[in-house]
Amino acid sequence: MRETSLDIKQNILLAQYTSWNIGGPADYFFQPKSLIEMKACIQWAADNRAALTVLSGGSNCLISDKGVRGLVVNLNKFTGTIVEEHDGRLQIAAIAGTPKSELLKIFLKYKLAPALFLAGIPGDVGGGVVMNAGVSEQMEPREFVEIVDWIRVLRGQNVHTYTRDDLKWSYRHCEGWQPGVIIEVGISWPLTPDDQILLKVREANTTRLKKQPLDKPSCGSVFVNPEGGKAGQLIESSGLKGTRFGDAQVSEKHANFIVNLGKATASxxxxxxxxxxxxVKSKTGFQLKTEVVFLGE
Ligand SMILES: Cc1cc2nc3c(=O)[nH]c(=O)nc-3n(C[C@H](O)[C@H](O)[C@H](O)COP(=O)(O)OP(=O)(O)OC[C@H]3O[C@@H](n4cnc5c(N)ncnc54)[C@H](O)[C@@H]3O)c2cc1C
Incomplete structure (x- = not known):
């Protein structure tokens, strides 16, 4: 490996960077704090022919027990926002590793509707774009596609800008920006305050707490809802609640969650x-597809 002034660490266990608390080591691990450092680590990976994997909030990933070969770039320290009022809209430029909870706070301060769907979705802004994160409840807005104006993507050493309409958005997916690392996201919403928003966010949080096993490590919903069905209901009606392999268990509280009871492995x-x-396939005929992303060997 070539000498570098970057503080690239070796053999770092990735479980600690995931909400599931599962996953083996990264060969190399780096947390950029600026675009300059991000560019430098991408150059380092290219120079050393190391595969590059992005891990942001780690709330939608299942990382292999053998870990991830090459360089894992973690965005926990790649954060920051610029907030402006323009043309009757609140405009936010967010560095990709900014937690969604920070966006939520900004929208709450201005009493704006996006606070409601953001309440309770973990992870970061960039991860929210990649997954087109959102909620199934009828509310406006309910998915990232509705609040994103543009994104900036670092590919090699070059920055590319895409508007929302340049991208192809679908249920829990966004395409058209790959390959690369999303480094910044432009978000906006009309400055139309809702005085009830804080109350609504509190109610949404209470409902989540009642319905979801938030006291145990998980990645949220493991499966996407298939056309014409709800993954959680299909799993429950197939009698799978509580089914356990090792310390991985189909949650007793919400069947679309798999919780880590302590020492669950990726396998x-x-x-x-x-x-x-x-x-589920044999009992209901529905083929469930995973929402969670598999990373590593
Ligand atoms: C308790 C719980 C509840 C949840 N509830 C919801 C919910 O209601 N709705 C919902 O949609 N999701 C939900 N999720 C899932 C998850 O929080 C979202 O999908 C979230 O948007 C993932 O963001 P992240 O930063 O954690 O992404 P990560 O898990 O770090 O990454 C996800 C994928 O995106 C890639 N990636 C991330 N950031 C970048 C970047 N900047 N550039 C390039 N690639 C990148 C990663 O390589 C990976 O492939 C929940 C998860 C938990 C644990």
């Missing part, structure tokens, strides 16, 4: 995912 979790897919 336990993958076997459980497969078991759920096979059982």
């Amino acid at each position: 336990d979790t993958k076997r459980l995912i497969q078991h759920v897919q096979d059982t």
